[in-house]
Amino acid sequence: MMLTHEVATVWWERGVPDRMVWRDRRWRVSDTPTRLTATAEFLPSAMTHAPERTVGWRFQVSAEGDAVVVDIVPEGDGWVVARTWR
Numbered sequence: 571m572m573l574t575h576e577v578a579t580v581w582w583e584r585g586v587p588d589r590m591v592w593r594d595r596r597w598r599v600s601d602t603p604t605r606l607t608a609t610a611e612f613l614p615s616a617m618t619h620a621p622e623r624t625v626g627w628r629f630q631v632s633a634e635g636d637a638v639v640v641d642i643v644p645e646g647d648g649w650v651v652a653r654t655w656r
Contacts, residue, residue: 576651578642587627587642592651597631604628606641626652 578592586603589596607622626643641653 572654572656574651574654577645578640578649578651580642580649587629590631590642590649592631592640595633597633599629600632600637601630606643 576592578590580590581588587599589598591597604627605624606626606628608625609620609622613620626641628639628641630637630639639655640651642649643652
């Protein structure tokens with residue numbers, strides 16, 4: 571895993587990431603994106619099915635024979651790539 575903090579422009583299809591531009595390359599999502607979620611810390615630990623909020627997405631992207639798994643997280647009005655796996 572590599573930590574990073576690089577801006578990405580993300581396009582969405584039916585509420586999930588579909589493609590993005592990152593590191594001056596066009597990437598296409600090549601697997602099923604997974605929501606990264608968090609539960610509010612102030613909720614009681616005994617609460618079952620606590621509401622969760624989306625804090626990012628993890629998915630594989632491919633471009634020109636290259637593939638990488640990325641985590642994207644919101645920042646301001648856009649998205650940044652926070653982690654990568656090769």
